[in-house]
Amino acid sequence: MEFKDLLQFIGEERQSLRERFPIPDPEKEVLAHLAKAYEEMGELSEDILSYCSLQRQDKLDAYSKESLGAEVSDALITILLIADIMEVDVEKALEWKIEKVKSRRN
Ligand SMILES: [Mg+2]
Numbered sequence: 001m002e003f004k005d006l007l008q009f010i011g012e013e014r015q016s017l018r019e020r021f022p023i024p025d026p027e028k029e030v031l032a033h034l035a036k037a038y039e040e041m042g043e044l045s046e047d048i049l050s051y052c053s054l055q056r057q058d059k060l061d062a063y064s065k066e067s068l069g070a071e072v073s074d075a076l077i078t079i080l081l082i083a084d085i086m087e088v089d090v091e092k093a094l095e096w097k098i099e100k101v102k103s104r105r106n
Pocket residue numbers: 040043070071074
């Protein structure tokens with residue numbers, strides 16, 4: 001998958017969510033997505049605890065590399081939806097940030 005394909009999916013998903021859960025106020029829309037992002041980070045946290053064997057046995061039994069990948073994906077998607085709503089050019093922002101991080105290594 002190329003980055004542009006991911007961003008296209010994000011735009012399509014945002015439109016689909018708007019049709020299923022209309023929130024006319026853009027500020028409420030972004031806050032709803034922020035709440036969803038925290039929900040997904042909680043689910044990712046559960047899988048990280050399982051990865052570290054720091055969960056009850058029933059949760060350890062439910063954990064898999066696939067579930068971890070799904071939760072990482074959910075977290076990324078929710079963050080990208082927020083960026084889309086707020087008209088952040090994620091590709092450009094990432095390029096800038098990566099260069100900044102690289103420059104810290106020297
Ligand atoms: Mg999830």
